[in-house]
Amino acid sequence: MDTKNFNLFETAQKQFDQAADTLGLDRPTRALLRVPMREYEFSIPVRMDDGEVSIFRGFRIQHNDARGPGRGGIRFHPQETIDTIRALAMSMTWKSAVADLPLGGSMGGVICDPHDLSPLEMERICRGWVRQISQDVGPAWDVASPDLMTSAQNMLWMLDEYETIHAARSPGFITGKPVRMGGSLGRLEATGYGVIIAVREALKELGLRPEKTRASFQGFGNVARHAIQLYQRLGGTVASVSCWDQEDKVSYTYRKKENINFTELSAIANAFGEIDKAKAEKLGYERLPGDAWLEQDVDILVPAALENQISAENVKKISQQVKILAEGANGPTTPDADEAIKECGILVIPDLLANAGGGICDYFEQVQGNMNYYWKKDEVLGKLDVQMTSAYISLSDFSRKHKLPMREAAYVIAVERVAQACRERGWV
Numbered sequence: 001m002d003t004k005n006f007n008l009f010e011t012a013q014k015q016f017d018q019a020a021d022t023l024g025l026d027r028p029t030r031a032l033l034r035v036p037m038r039e040y041e042f043s044i045p046v047r048m049d050d051g052e053v054s055i056f057r058g059f060r061i062q063h064n065d066a067r068g069p070g071r072g073g074i075r076f077h078p079q080e081t082i083d084t085i086r087a088l089a090m091s092m093t094w095k096s097a098v099a100d101l102p103l104g105g106s107m108g109g110v111i112c113d114p115h116d117l118s119p120l121e122m123e124r125i126c127r128g129w130v131r132q133i134s135q136d137v138g139p140a141w142d143v144a145s146p147d148l149m150t151s152a153q154n155m156l157w158m159l160d161e162y163e164t165i166h167a168a169r170s171p172g173f174i175t176g177k178p179v180r181m182g183g184s185l186g187r188l189e190a191t192g193y194g195v196i197i198a199v200r201e202a203l204k205e206l207g208l209r210p211e212k213t214r215a216s217f218q219g220f221g222n223v224a225r226h227a228i229q230l231y232q233r234l235g236g237t238v239a240s241v242s243c244w245d246q247e248d249k250v251s252y253t254y255r256k257k258e259n260i261n262f263t264e265l266s267a268i269a270n271a272f273g274e275i276d277k278a279k280a281e282k283l284g285y286e287r288l289p290g291d292a293w294l295e296q297d298v299d300i301l302v303p304a305a306l307e308n309q310i311s312a313e314n315v316k317k318i319s320q321q322v323k324i325l326a327e328g329a330n331g332p333t334t335p336d337a338d339e340a341i342k343e344c345g346i347l348v349i350p351d352l353l354a355n356a357g358g359g360i361c362d363y364f365e366q367v368q369g370n371m372n373y374y375w376k377k378d379e380v381l382g383k384l385d386v387q388m389t390s391a392y393i394s395l396s397d398f399s400r401k402h403k404l405p406m407r408e409a410a411y412v413i414a415v416e417r418v419a420q421a422c423r424e425r426g427w428v
Ligand code: NAD
Pocket: 146, 147, 148, 149, 150, 191, 218, 219, 220, 221, 222, 223, 224, 242, 243, 244, 245, 251, 252, 272, 273, 274, 290, 304, 305, 306, 307, 328, 329, 330, 355, 356, 358, 359
């Protein structure tokens, strides 16, 4: 995780301040929304396979639940920080509000590196996280879901621990579960597809046909892979993808200008979204430095790996041909890079909307779980398309009407909706 000189939480607060200024928000509402309502930080003792006990640091941050139960991911990463989690919890609140879901925003995580953990150690960390926080989360209070380096299997272990502690079946405690165990069909695809549904709408506005466009992606994990699949299905050409290489501890960009072959690249990528460099080269891919993904002469850039990846140092390398930047990852663009991008006239589809698809599907999973009636995949993806398209159109209309860039417009819409819920509850 490259946090460079930016503290993601300070950035999130600045973005909030800007929206609060635009809205002329009163002092107590500002004070309430500028920081999380509740924060939990704890130690998770885990017996490792060699018999030694390791202590992992875990978090759950609940930013705001005025519009409904909190919801947000659990991330496993060796450089996780509480400030990153705070920032992401805040952005979950805004994300729920932009997509008009009756939910709030939370985020959690554990400082650990799943690359170095056996499946049994992962299971113990998952169960340990739940043991520390089980009284302060739950289906009607705060619902967890998978995020960076956490999987459906991890969610199921967490659910099992939660249900054991509470002696009740509570499928609504966690979303992103395996499909046969209360998960929703379509959840795997939802975030990546959502990114491309938003891109499709943006292309329509720009009068461009997807099949006449080219794109470059950062990341080859859950979000990027499904985004690539849908984009190629719409006829788009993917010139390059970049991903982390655990062996060399750097990222690489793999390029095939005429179009990457998604199936062959998937076959040589591991569960962490890392492409086997030797096999990729054998298949004719050029192996370029990690940052090369954003230097390509393409129409669309999709950062779908980590935060703070487009910064003042590399933003100037973006080609003049780029028309759309769709933020698949959370917070991939630093504020000074954002300014430079605005000056280039690139249409930014901000993370608040671009990667909301997974959250929308998590909400569908809760609805299906509550009814104990599960929809077919097409129905889920159809509903996702409707919700994403309508959120994109409202945001784009608002942005044009108020002459605000899309990112600012998304914050203003979200902050106003959450502030109104706080006022109606009599909190401020
Ligand atoms: P993932 O773990 O499945 O994949 C991450 C990908 O990023 C991998 O391909 C990895 O190799 C690559 N990567 C890591 N470090 C890199 C680097 N320095 N340079 C280039 N590539 C690098 O994660 P994911 O679920 O696809 O999530 C990606 C981003 O999207 C994260 O910011 C996450 O918070 C955000 N997000 C995910 C979801 C979801 O539903 N999975 C929803 C909303 C937002």
